[in-house]
Amino acid sequence: EPEVTQTPSHQVTQMGQEVILRCVPISNHLYFYWYRQILGQKVEFLVSFYNNEISEKSEIFDDQFSVERPDGSNFTLKIRSTKLEDSAMYFCASTKGQSTDTQYFGPGTRLTVL
Amino acid sequence: AQTVTQSQPEMSVQEAETVTLSCTYDTSENNYYLFWYKQPPSRQMILVIRQEAYKQQNATENRFSVNFQKAAKSFSLKISDSQLGDTAMYFCAFMKHDTGNQFYFGTGTSLTVIP
Numbered sequence: 001e002p003e004v005t006q007t008p009s010h011q012v013t014q015m016g017q018e019v020i021l022r023c024v025p026i027s028n029h030l031y032f033y034w035y036r037q038i039l040g041q042k043v044e045f046l047v048s049f050y051n052n053e054i055s056e057k058s059e060i061f062d063d064q065f066s067v068e069r070p071d072g073s074n075f076t077l078k079i080r081s082t083k084l085e086d087s088a089m090y091f092c093a094s095t096k097g098q099s100t101d102t103q104y105f106g107p108g109t110r111l112t113v114l
Numbered sequence: 115a116q117t118v119t120q121s122q123p124e125m126s127v128q129e130a131e132t133v134t135l136s137c138t139y140d141t142s143e144n145n146y147y148l149f150w151y152k153q154p155p156s157r158q159m160i161l162v163i164r165q166e167a168y169k170q171q172n173a174t175e176n177r178f179s180v181n182f183q184k185a186a187k188s189f190s191l192k193i194s195d196s197q198l199g200d201t202a203m204y205f206c207a208f209m210k211h212d213t214g215n216q217f218y219f220g221t222g223t224s225l226t227v228i229p
Contacts, residue, residue, distance in 0.1 A: 004158065035217070042118075043205065045216035056216060091159070103217065105151070107158040 002026045004106035006092050012112045013082055021077045021109045023092030032075045033093040033103060034067065036060070043091065049075065082113045116141045118208050120220035127196045128228050134181075135191045135223045137206030143167075145211035148182065148189045153203040153222075162204070165189065167211075196227045 005024045013019050025032050034046040047057040049067055066078045075094075079086055089108045095101040117140045127133035139148070150162040165173045165182050172180050177194045193200055206220040 033216070035219075042221050043207075043217070043219035045218070048216060058216070102149070102161050102164060104161075105159040107156075 004092055004094055004104050006090075006106035006109050008109060009107065010110045010112070012114065015084055015113055016081050019079050019082055019111060021079075021090050021092075021111070023075045023077070023106055024073050025075055025092065025094030026096070026104055027073070029094035029096050029104070031055075031095040031098075031101075032067075032069070033095075034077045035091040035093065035105075036088040037091065037108075038085075038088045046077070079111075082111075084113050087111055087113045116143070116208050116210070116218040118206055118218050118220040120204075120206055120223050122223045123221070124224045124226075126226040126228055127193075129196055129198060131196055132192060132194045133196055133225065135193075135204050135206075135225065137189045137191070137220055139187050139189065139206075139208050139218075141187070141208065141210075143210055147209040147211065148180075149207040149209070149217070150178070150180070150189075150191045151205045151207060152200075153205065154199075154201070157202075159205065163191065193225075198227050198229060201225060201227045 007022045032049040035043050037043045045058050047061045048055045064080050068076050091108045092106040093103040095103050119138045146167045148165045151159040152162045153159045163173050163175045163178050179192045181190045203222045203224050205222045207217040
């Protein structure tokens with residue numbers, strides 16, 4: 001069964017550095033999402049992406065964050081200048097046809113900012 | 115704003131027994147979707163069951179069923195004949211019907227099935 005994949009599984013970075021988290025959504029899916037989960041807290045929505053543009057974003061998704069679909073398969077989340085509070089698990093998800101379809105999640109990338 | 119509350123951080127159940135995980139939510143929307151996702155240790159979240167708010171009939175998927183009480187804004191998950199592979203973190207989630215974009219998640223319930 002097709003799965004959403006994410007790399008790396010764990011990323012350690014210094015505060016102020018840029019990181020790029022990568023996701024490969026399921027191949028025939030059209031809607032893509034990023035969520036994050038700070039340890040011990042809820043999974044929080046960051047951004048949704050459709051037709052090569054952001055369709056919705058939360059207040060967490062400020063100017064430090066950006067998303068891109070650089071080719072036909074990858075979907076990336078970039079954090080320009082990481083802060084300690086960006087340490088979290090970041091999940092990518094995708095849906096097939098409509099935005100109300102079930103979201104399929106990747107295994108997550110654990111980001112640790114030192 | 116939508117909120118989802120899971121009041122049971124941890125639960126355990128004997129193998130083959132039945133367990134119910136609770137979830138309540140708050141919304142002013144009338145049309146929405148509710149989900150239970152399962153996250154096994156070190157694995158990705160996978161969909162367990164989905165309920166459309168306009169459907170009165172409770173969703174069922176094999177050993178998993180829900181008790182959806184729209185007026186009470188309650189959406190509990192019942193797992194029958196619990197198996198060791200059911201050990202996981204379980205997240206309740208809400209999605210609005212109109213945009214259908216973002217999920218609102220609860221904090222999760224960690225379920226352990228005891229042999």
